[in-house]
Amino acid sequence: MHVVYVARDLWEAQLLLDQLIELWIKARIDNALCLSAYGELPYLASRPRVVVERDSDVERARVAVREFEARQKADVQGVKRCTRCGDESPENFELCWKCGEELGAGR
Ligand SMILES: [Zn+2]
Numbered sequence: 001m002h003v004v005y006v007a008r009d010l011w012e013a014q015l016l017l018d019q020l021i022e023l024w025i026k027a028r029i030d031n032a033l034c035l036s037a038y039g040e041l042p043y044l045a046s047r048p049r050v051v052v053e054r055d056s057d058v059e060r061a062r063v064a065v066r067e068f069e070a071r072q073k074a075d076v077q078g079v080k081r082c083t084r085c086g087d088e089s090p091e092n093f094e095l096c097w098k099c100g101e102e103l104g105a106g107r
Pocket of ligand 1: 082083084085086087096097098099100101
């Protein structure tokens with residue numbers, strides 16, 4: 001089992017996981033369920049990690065992670081802020097990923 005990425009949040013981890021699965025890489029999110037149970041752990045330890053299960057997939061997964069990170073940076077402008085909860089969703093989302101509020105056209 002190899003940790004290939006430590007995500008900021010579950011949503012980011014899930015995005016990466018989807019991409020790995022598209023490449024037929026067997027991966028999963030680790031730590032996702034312990035967020036509240038272990039609230040006293042250091043911040044880093046409680047962040048969701050994306051882990052790859054097979055050694056043979058690790059190299060390909062690392063390449064995918066680099067592309068993913070590059071795209072994340074390029075996408076920084078493309079977010080909409082929810083008027084209800086204040087969280088950010090990707091520009092192409094119509095509903096807030098967190099609370100389900102409808103997102104307007106603007107930022
Ligand atoms: Zn919201």
